[in-house]
Amino acid sequence: MWARASAGVVPGFFLAAALVGLGCWVLPGPWQSTIVAGLVAFFPVWIGVICAAFRFPDGKQAWGWLGALALLGLGLLWLLQMSGWVR
Amino acid sequence: MKLKPATLRTFTSVHSWVGLVAGFALFVAFYAGAITVFQPDVQRWANPHATPSTATLAEAQQLLDEVLAQHPEARDHVGMTFPGYEMAQPMAYWQDSDGTWLFASPGNTAGSPAEPDVAPLPELINELHYALGIPRAGTWLMGVVSLLYGVALVSGFVIHLPRLAKDLFALRPGRNLKRFWQDTHNVIGVLSLPFHVMFAVTGAVLCLLLVAMLALNPLIYQGQLMTASSAAMNTAPTVAKAGTAAPLASLATWHARSIAVAREHGDAAFEPGYLKLAHAGDAHAVVEITGSSPRALGGGSVALDAVSGAVLATQLPGSRDANHATLAATYALHFADYGGAAVRWLYFLLGLGGAFLFYSGNLLWIESRRRRRQAEQGRAQLHMARATVGICIGVCVAVSAAFVAAQVLPMLGWNVATGQRWACFGSWALCALWAARRAPVKAARELLWLAAIVTALVPVVHGIATGWWLWRSAAAGHGGLFAIDMGALAMAFAFASLARAVARRARRDQPNSVWAGTVA
Numbered sequence: 001m002w003a004r005a006s007a008g009v010v011p012g013f014f015l016a017a018a019l020v021g022l023g024c025w026v027l028p029g030p031w032q033s034t035i036v037a038g039l040v041a042f043f044p045v046w047i048g049v050i051c052a053a054f055r056f057p058d059g060k061q062a063w064g065w066l067g068a069l070a071l072l073g074l075g076l077l078w079l080l081q082m083s084g085w086v087r
Numbered sequence: 088m089k090l091k092p093a094t095l096r097t098f099t100s101v102h103s104w105v106g107l108v109a110g111f112a113l114f115v116a117f118y119a120g121a122i123t124v125f126q127p128d129v130q131r132w133a134n135p136h137a138t139p140s141t142a143t144l145a146e147a148q149q150l151l152d153e154v155l156a157q158h159p160e161a162r163d164h165v166g167m168t169f170p171g172y173e174m175a176q177p178m179a180y181w182q183d184s185d186g187t188w189l190f191a192s193p194g195n196t197a198g199s200p201a202e203p204d205v206a207p208l209p210e211l212i213n214e215l216h217y218a219l220g221i222p223r224a225g226t227w228l229m230g231v232v233s234l235l236y237g238v239a240l241v242s243g244f245v246i247h248l249p250r251l252a253k254d255l256f257a258l259r260p261g262r263n264l265k266r267f268w269q270d271t272h273n274v275i276g277v278l279s280l281p282f283h284v285m286f287a288v289t290g291a292v293l294c295l296l297l298v299a300m301l302a303l304n305p306l307i308y309q310g311q312l313m314t315a316s317s318a319a320m321n322t323a324p325t326v327a328k329a330g331t332a333a334p335l336a337s338l339a340t341w342h343a344r345s346i347a348v349a350r351e352h353g354d355a356a357f358e359p360g361y362l363k364l365a366h367a368g369d370a371h372a373v374v375e376i377t378g379s380s381p382r383a384l385g386g387g388s389v390a391l392d393a394v395s396g397a398v399l400a401t402q403l404p405g406s407r408d409a410n411h412a413t414l415a416a417t418y419a420l421h422f423a424d425y426g427g428a429a430v431r432w433l434y435f436l437l438g439l440g441g442a443f444l445f446y447s448g449n450l451l452w453i454e455s456r457r458r459r460r461q462a463e464q465g466r467a468q469l470h471m472a473r474a475t476v477g478i479c480i481g482v483c484v485a486v487s488a489a490f491v492a493a494q495v496l497p498m499l500g501w502n503v504a505t506g507q508r509w510a511c512f513g514s515w516a517l518c519a520l521w522a523a524r525r526a527p528v529k530a531a532r533e534l535l536w537l538a539a540i541v542t543a544l545v546p547v548v549h550g551i552a553t554g555w556w557l558w559r560s561a562a563a564g565h566g567g568l569f570a571i572d573m574g575a576l577a578m579a580f581a582f583a584s585l586a587r588a589v590a591r592r593a594r595r596d597q598p599n600s601v602w603a604g605t606v607a
């Protein structure tokens with residue numbers, strides 16, 4: 001229980017950040033126009049990820065999957081930002 | 088929807104634990120928050136001058152002129168409320184050189200760190216609501232509680248999902264008390280779910296926005312969030328000083344201009360509430376006027392050149408950008424700042440319903456762990472029962488005690504702000520201590536009677552202290568004063584009814600329970 005809860009909180013935080021970031025930057029228009037909506041949406045997205053973490057059979061898998069998805073998401077976001085494909 | 092039994096079990100224990108941890112704080116937040124919905128009315132009720140007449144724009148102009156003349160720091164940035172916005176008198180506020188906020192009102196322009204002519208009662212209730220009365224860290228604590236609350240909502244919804252439609256309107260009183268509390272908890276939870284989801288999100292935003300911004304800035308905003316957020320959240324553009332002096336246009340000009348500009352943008356009911364003025368005395372002075380728009384979700388604002396009165400920017404309902412629309416909606420939804428009195432009463436009732444939701448959650452937890460065949464009950468259940476009674480009923484006593492103190496202390500000539508805190512937190516601590524040392528059912532009955540008595544005293548001390556007895560408020564058309572006194576009587580009646588119900592249970596009902604009269 002604790003292992004899955006901490007997976008939702010720690011790597012889940014970075015995954016939620018990546019999801020919100022991708023949403024805000026990939027949407028058409030400048031990223032500045034989604035600042036408030038992104039910050040507000042971050043909290044329910046994080047809550048959703050924390051709850052989803054409990055669907056994994058054990059803590060190891062939860063940490064592994066959420067951590068990998070967070071790295072992948074943030075990596076993709078940074079790649080898009082660096083390459084200038086999103087702005 | 089079909090869920091695996093293992094998933095259902097996991098979510099049930101997640102819901103129990105998150106609910107237990109956050110439930111107490113949420114009870115306090117909802118009980119105090121329900122009252123905070125009527126903050127301006129509580130302000131009027133607690134102020135010794137119950138019905139002052141609203142100041143004029145000319146008096147507000149004089150206040151602004153004196154503050155700008157006496158305080159050079161205020162010339163950089165100063166804020167001011169228009170007369171009639173939450174209070175009858177205008178109030179100016181600015182930061183001195185070391186960052187302390189100073190306040191001034193007509194006839195009191197020296198700048199004091201305490202808000203002048205403001206009764207401390209509404210702020211105390213508000214602090215209970217957003218920080219449990221804990222300075223600084225309390226707000227972050229409540230932010231974490233909001234997140235846990237969100238997790239509790241999702242997990243509670245998931246475990247109830249298989250029986251959601253079938254049991255929606257089921258309320259089965261009878262000998263099976265677990266089923267009765269379960270039904271009550273579910274029906275309130277499901278029917279007010281949108282309201283609770285909104286509060287979990289907006290509560291977290293209001294408490295943790297700055298922390299989230301600091302954390303997300305390097306992660307997803309390339310470190311540019313702080314510079315970009317100013318344009319996303321303010322209306323007035325950031326303008327550099329010109330370095331040449333120029334006189335400000337009058338307050339009446341700004342007031343009239345903002346209404347005219349709002350009207351041009353289709354907002355006919357715009358009512359200026361407060362202003363922010365930057366670079367007063369400089370040729371590039373900027374004023375931003377924020378106002379309420381009763382027919383929109385959240386008010387708008389108009390930024391003017393404070394010298395010429397020319398429009399610099401607007402963010403008004405119907406024509407504002409996504410950032411300002413989201414921000415205004417977040418605030419308006421949380422603070423019931425839309426839809427008038429009907430919505431505020433709805434929030435009040437849903438707020439009390441929410442408090443009951445958390446209370447019934449604790450009762451349900453105790454009831455489902457009850458040992459039906461023996462008198463001896465588990466220690467955990469006993470502690471839980473004591474804590475629920477002491478903290479939840481205790482805070483009801485404490486809030487009413489603060490209301491009574493707000494009227495009694497000025498008569499005695501004591502310091503209201505300090506005395507009221509002692510009354511509130513002192514009575515709360517005593518209630519918790521009392522509940523810790525008594526059989527839960529006895530403590531519940533006694534504290535509910537205490538809550539009934541203290542709450543019934545609220546309209547009495549108000550009448551004695553100010554002469555505004557409820558019939559006089561009603562006859563004079565002071566709906567807010569009347570509603571608070573009448574609401575206190577209704578709450579006192581409700582507490583007394585609950586006390587009688589608790590006594591009945593101890594006498595008649597099932598003996599093998601932490602609520603039996605025999606448990607010590």
